Amino acid sequence: MENSNDFFNSTALPNTTMASHMPPCGEEWTRIDMSTLIPAIFSIISIFGTVGNVLAISVLAHSSTPKSVANTFMVNLCVADLLFLLSLPLWAAYYSQNYNWTFGRVTCKICGALLNFNLYASIFFIMCMSIDRYLAIVHPLRSLSARDPKIAIFTCILVWVLACLCSAPTLALRDIHAIPELDVKACGIKYPNETWFFALAWMKVIVGFVLPLIVICCCYGVIGRHLLADTGLVRMQSTKQSVKKCVESKDQKGTFERPPTPCPHPRSGNSKPLEGRGLQRVLWTVAAVVIAFFLCWFPFHCITMFDIGKAYGWLEGCWVDWTIQNFTPITLCLGFSNSAINPLLYCFIGHHFRGRLGGLCKGLGACVKARGEEHHSQKRGSFSTRLSSFSRKLSDLKDLAIVENAHPA
Structure with missing residues (x-):
């Protein structure tokens, strides 16, 4: 129950270890050599992500409210991303050597665990930040007791524990495996049986992507609707007050000393330009968070579903193996880039953060x-x-x- 191709994708969820009953594929389905492209992308992500997260942690630590709920989640998110980014150069070297791990068994286990830990921890912290923004915007008064810094610290500890538990199977199963036909020692996972594979694969998709995405979309959907409703109410009240003042002015003076400005109609919907720009900026920020989360991790989890479909027998053919082998490194790059994008989305996009x-x-x-x-x-x-x-x-x-x-x- 082992296939040497399983370890090509060993930085993430490997292909199923069940032996394939399909005949060997021809030369047109050979694996694309990415020993130069992938390490280059990993190096760029590592450099920019490390610099961005270090700057974010420094600024948040020197802010006027370093222990606020939002800052607490941001700092922990940056630390989780930074821990993984520090191990990314080893994965770059691994790909450059054609999947040959030369850094020892312990390092293989630790780097694999950090990768899976970051996948869960970063998504959990993003979800916590989304819930915090929902409470702060939609229920600002009723959520004062819930948005306590001590509760935020406890929540962060809980997230770290949950991420460690989700990464524990990877730490236990990941090891160095020799592949004689390729003359490499791959850092990969050899599943004891099919149950382990299916359990960890579905946990990665559901717990590490689907459920957090549902929570994030629900939170920001309610936030957007709340902001739009509040802005519409403010516009209507402002217009009514303008109409009332205009009518009172006419009643008191009878006539205008100079050509009057047309009174706004209660249904005209005129509003202050600043309100529109502020609302637009908030909504664009919300949209950027959801879109970045989806674009970074959705392709990787699609490839994971391909792997699950292959294991169940739903998908068969050389094109399935070729897709999994060649698109897993590319989708990993997209997923890893989320660690470099997070500081931009949550910190640098804000005026106060740029000022600090x-x-x-x-x-x-x-x-x-x-x-x-x-x-x-x-x-x-x-x-x-x-x-x-x-x-x-x-x-x-x-x-x-x-x-x-x-x-x-």
């Missing part, structure tokens, strides 16, 4: 400049000290020469 980042950069620049000036003044003082010392010695030599000339031997 600018303040932090200015503070660091001022500190560097002050240290440079201090070092320069120290060097200048040291040079002045040496120059004055040299001048004194020169003066002493002149005095000695004068004394010797005055009293020759």
